[in-house]
Amino acid sequence: MTGNTTEIIKLKLAKRYAKEKRFKLYGISAIAVSIAFLLSLLINISVTGLPAFQQTYINIEVDIDSKLLKLDSQYSEQELFRANYSKVIKQSLKTMFPGVKGRKQKRALRQLVSKSAIYQLRDFVIDNPSVINTRQSLWFLARDDVDVFMKGGIDRSLPESDRRLKDFQLVWVDKLLAENRLEKRFNVSFFTESDSREPEQAGIKGAMIGSLLTMLVTMLLSFPIGVSAAIYLEEFAPKNNKWVDLIEININNLAAVPSIVFGLLGLAVFIGLFGVPRSVPLIGGLVLTLMTLPTIIITSRAALKAVPPSIREAALGLGASRVQTTFHHVVPAAMPGILTGTIIGMAQALGETAPLLMIGMVAFIADVPQGITDPSTVLPVQIYLWSDSPERAFTERTSAAIMVLLGFLIVMNFLAVIMRKKFEKKW
Amino acid sequence: MSFGVIITALLALLLLGYFIGRKRSITLSKERSQKLHSLPQYYGYLIAFWSSVPALLILLFWAALESSFIISAIVTQLPMHLQQLSTDEIGLFINEIINLSNSGLIAEDEVKRQAVSRYNELTEFSTSIKSAIVFILAFVGMFVALSFVKPEMKARNLVERLIRWAMIGCASIAVLTTIGIIFSVIFESIIFFKTVNVFDFLFGTHWSPQEAIREDQIGGSGSFGALPLFVGTLLISFIALVIAVPLGLMSAIYLSEYSSPSFRSFAKPILEMLAGIPTVVYGFFAALTVAPFIRDLGESFNLSLSSESALAAGIVMGVMIIPFVSSLSDDVISAVPQSMRDGSYAMGATKSETIKQVIIPAALPGIVSGVLLAASRAIGETMIVVMAAGLSANLTFNPLEAVTTVTVQMVTLLTGDQEFDSAKTLAAFALGLGLFLTTLVLNIISLYIVRKYREQYE
Numbered sequence: 031m032t033g034n035t036t037e038i039i040k041l042k043l044a045k046r047y048a049k050e051k052r053f054k055l056y057g058i059s060a061i062a063v064s065i066a067f068l069l070s071l072l073i074n075i076s077v078t079g080l081p082a083f084q085q086t087y088i089n090i091e092v093d094i095d096s097k098l099l100k101l102d103s104q105y106s107e108q109e110l111f112r113a114n115y116s117k118v119i120k121q122s123l124k125t126m127f128p129g130v131k132g133r134k135q136k137r138a139l140r141q142l143v144s145k146s147a148i149y150q151l152r153d154f155v156i157d158n159p160s161v162i163n164t165r166q167s168l169w170f171l172a173r174d175d176v177d178v179f180m181k182g183g184i185d186r187s188l189p190e191s192d193r194r195l196k197d198f199q200l201v202w203v204d205k206l207l208a209e210n211r212l213e214k215r216f217n218v219s220f221f222t223e224s225d226s227r228e229p230e231q232a233g234i235k236g237a238m239i240g241s242l243l244t245m246l247v248t249m250l251l252s253f254p255i256g257v258s259a260a261i262y263l264e265e266f267a268p269k270n271n272k273w274v275d276l277i278e279i280n281i282n283n284l285a286a287v288p289s290i291v292f293g294l295l296g297l298a299v300f301i302g303l304f305g306v307p308r309s310v311p312l313i314g315g316l317v318l319t320l321m322t323l324p325t326i327i328i329t330s331r332a333a334l335k336a337v338p339p340s341i342r343e344a345a346l347g348l349g350a351s352r353v354q355t356t357f358h359h360v361v362p363a364a365m366p367g368i369l370t371g372t373i374i375g376m377a378q379a380l381g382e383t384a385p386l387l388m389i390g391m392v393a394f395i396a397d398v399p400q401g402i403t404d405p406s407t408v409l410p411v412q413i414y415l416w417s418d419s420p421e422r423a424f425t426e427r428t429s430a431a432i433m434v435l436l437g438f439l440i441v442m443n444f445l446a447v448i449m450r451k452k453f454e455k456k457w
Numbered sequence: 458m459s460f461g462v463i464i465t466a467l468l469a470l471l472l473l474g475y476f477i478g479r480k481r482s483i484t485l486s487k488e489r490s491q492k493l494h495s496l497p498q499y500y501g502y503l504i505a506f507w508s509s510v511p512a513l514l515i516l517l518f519w520a521a522l523e524s525s526f527i528i529s530a531i532v533t534q535l536p537m538h539l540q541q542l543s544t545d546e547i548g549l550f551i552n553e554i555i556n557l558s559n560s561g562l563i564a565e566d567e568v569k570r571q572a573v574s575r576y577n578e579l580t581e582f583s584t585s586i587k588s589a590i591v592f593i594l595a596f597v598g599m600f601v602a603l604s605f606v607k608p609e610m611k612a613r614n615l616v617e618r619l620i621r622w623a624m625i626g627c628a629s630i631a632v633l634t635t636i637g638i639i640f641s642v643i644f645e646s647i648i649f650f651k652t653v654n655v656f657d658f659l660f661g662t663h664w665s666p667q668e669a670i671r672e673d674q675i676g677g678s679g680s681f682g683a684l685p686l687f688v689g690t691l692l693i694s695f696i697a698l699v700i701a702v703p704l705g706l707m708s709a710i711y712l713s714e715y716s717s718p719s720f721r722s723f724a725k726p727i728l729e730m731l732a733g734i735p736t737v738v739y740g741f742f743a744a745l746t747v748a749p750f751i752r753d754l755g756e757s758f759n760l761s762l763s764s765e766s767a768l769a770a771g772i773v774m775g776v777m778i779i780p781f782v783s784s785l786s787d788d789v790i791s792a793v794p795q796s797m798r799d800g801s802y803a804m805g806a807t808k809s810e811t812i813k814q815v816i817i818p819a820a821l822p823g824i825v826s827g828v829l830l831a832a833s834r835a836i837g838e839t840m841i842v843v844m845a846a847g848l849s850a851n852l853t854f855n856p857l858e859a860v861t862t863v864t865v866q867m868v869t870l871l872t873g874d875q876e877f878d879s880a881k882t883l884a885a886f887a888l889g890l891g892l893f894l895t896t897l898v899l900n901i902i903s904l905y906i907v908r909k910y911r912e913q914y915e
Contacts, residue, residue, distance in 0.1 A: 057711025288837020381735025
């Protein structure tokens with residue numbers, strides 16, 4: 031009988047081992063699939079986003095003719111400011127490409143350069159009035175279609191009607207290329223300009239400043255409030271107190287409330303009731319504070335809990351009061367953990383979009399906000415806005431903005447890890 | 458005096474109060490040759506508190522209510538025909554007045570000119586009263602508190618009591634936030650349900666709030682049957698869970714039972730990175746890469762797929778919530794006592810048999826609560842669906858078609874320019890109420906299960 035059972039078990043053994051192997055394989059492939067997805071996301075974003083860090087410039091021989099500018103021999107500064115620079119650029123392009131005929135082609139010719147060329151030329155002339163009535167070789171931003179073409183985004187083999195650049199435009203571009211008048215340079219304006227309707231001029235400076243101001247408000251509010259709440263709950267709160275229980279339940283719940291609901295709260299209470307203006311970093315910061323508080327409280331409590339009771343007992347034994355014990359000994363010891371939690375909370379807030387949509391931070395804002403009560407947008411919302419734009423050139427800018435955002439998040443998380451590794455005491 | 462100036466002045470008073478209080482306590486103890494009860498800085502803290510904090514609170518309170526009072530005061534002074542305008546028209550009028558006042562331009566209309574001058578008067582009046590009250594309060598606070606300073610005064614105990622109350626206040630913000638959320642969604646929802654029947658909202662199958670943009674439009678009430686939204690939300694969340702639960706659970710099992718410590722310390726942070734990537738990034742990825750990929754894949758099988766199919770949004774969302782399933786499952790699997798594994802091995806079970814028949818059943822409550830948390834995440838997730846799912850309300854369970862979700866509709870209803878009290882914006886709050894309640898129930902169940910489970914092995 032015994033021998034029989036052993037036989038049966040032995041027969042099944044190979045099958046069971048195979049099962050074991052398969053199970054292990056499922057596990058490792060689950061991890062592999064997750065990591066593969068993460069990698070494909072990151073690689074995909076980088077591949078689409080990297081070209082945006084370069085921008086095509088176009089070189090034009092500009093005849094800065096005072097007649098075209100409609101300037102007399104004597105001119106005031108204001109006249110210089112209002113002079114007809116667009117005409118100058120139009121004329122210079124015409125001289126470079128003689129034989130362009132028809133309204134459509136003339137218009138297309140003008141659209142080789144970005145609209146910003148007019149302002150660039152204006153500033154150049156105002157800074158150096160001596161260039162009037164001379165010929166200058168100047169570099170201007172190229173229009174987004176030319177830029178997309180330079181980065182290989184337009185396929186020549188497609189039929190003409192499917193291309194953003196028509197055949198005659200390609201001829202111009204080829205001519206410019208042959209004369210070395212098209213050049214890709216590092217895209218400085220992406221970091222020094224704010225949002226724009228024209229993809230080639232759009233940058234993330236406004237959104238970055240907006241994010242910075244919003245994070246500043248969030249940090250100034252959520253750090254003191256969150257840490258005090260954590261200290262109270264961990265060090266002072268009486269056990270089996272109804273109010274304390276209620277607070278704890280609420281904190282755990284708020285940590286899992288969808289972020290969009292916090293946006294509704296901001297809309298109804300802060301904007302509707304208290305009259306805080308819409309779209310400003312102040313309201314964004316208030317809403318994000320409420321959203322990050324649970325994270326900060328929960329991590330700070332964990333850090334405080336990790337401080338061994340012997341520290342408290344020693345301080346109490348030497349005659350310190352409980353408040354003194356906490357603030358002179360326990361909190362400093364827990365500070366690295368608390369700061370780590372705060373950084374993680376801030377990183378969460380930096381990437382948050384949905385509640386900010388509710389409180390009107392989605393407006394198109396071309397100015398850099400000067401303070402916490404100026405209308406502004408933030409980096410994630412800028413990403414959302416650009417991702418909605420139909421122009422091809424915005425796609426790469428969206429990815430580039432994502433890369434910048436992810437860069438900030440990686441730096442913050444890296445800081446958190448270093449803090450934890452370096453300063454956290456092992457008791 | 459502007460807000461910033463007052464705040465700066467109060468901060469200066471705070472510092473001043475600290476030094477005066479400190480100095481006073483030391484002088485008094487020397488004069489009376491009496492020992493101080495507490496260290497001198499505690500007297501300083503106390504004076505600093507009374508000379509700035511109450512004034513600061515009044516200032517913030519005033520600033521929060523100032524604008525609405527001024528506006529209502531202006532409105533009551535307007536001619537009758539203007540007062541009878543709808544709320545949003547009055548709002549526009551008030552905005553114009555404020556803009557006129559800020560820009561310093563002079564209005565052509567006599568009524569507006571009066572309103573502007575009245576607005577200016579009131580603002581000036583309010584500012585001067587506000588500064589007066591704040592500074593009187595600050596100085597009175599400082600001097601009264603100073604007169605109480607005596608060497609035998611228990612300054613430390615008083616300061617500590619203040620600190621403790623401040624901390625309780627901070628902790629109570631969590632409760633206030635919940636109350637704020639509940640009230641903000643409930644009030645607007647009640648107004649909404651006065652115009653739209655609750656049952657029509659919950660079980661109606663036709664959702665087209667767009668019709669309600671203009672009030673004079675024919676059929677202007679719009680129709681608010683939210684069932685397609687609920688179904689769409691459930692469909693996308695279900696797809697997400699179908700992706701996230703097996704992947705997350707198997708990852709957790711492998712990491713806690715099979716992997717070497719070095720692989721674990723490498724893979725676990727990477728998995729958790731999935732939760733740290735902003736959702737707007739996932740949304741962009743879903744819309745730009747995953748959705749076209751799935752559409753092309755479907756076309757190669759002769760399936761016609763919408764480029765905003767529920768499948769694309771669901772899959773990406775599923776990847777996003779993998780860490781929620783995996784880290785909680787990992788925790789509970791590690792919490793299963795070693796003795797249970799040992800018992801199973803001693804009976805001759807292989808590792809996978811032990812996991813399937815002993816560990817998973819023992820850890821099941823924790824795993825279930827992790828899944829519930831992940832589900833509540835998926836239901837409330839906004840950006841992925843806003844960017845990758847559709848806008849048209851489609852009552853279908855077919856994952857290849859475009860569906861819309863509760864959160865998508867909330868965003869589209871609230872990001873346009875419309876008056877605050879229209880049925881459209883109110884509908885967003887009603888949807889918010891539904892969303893809040895659903896996730897609340899899921900969270901409570903999940904927390905309850907976790908707590909129960911912890912007790913089991915402690």
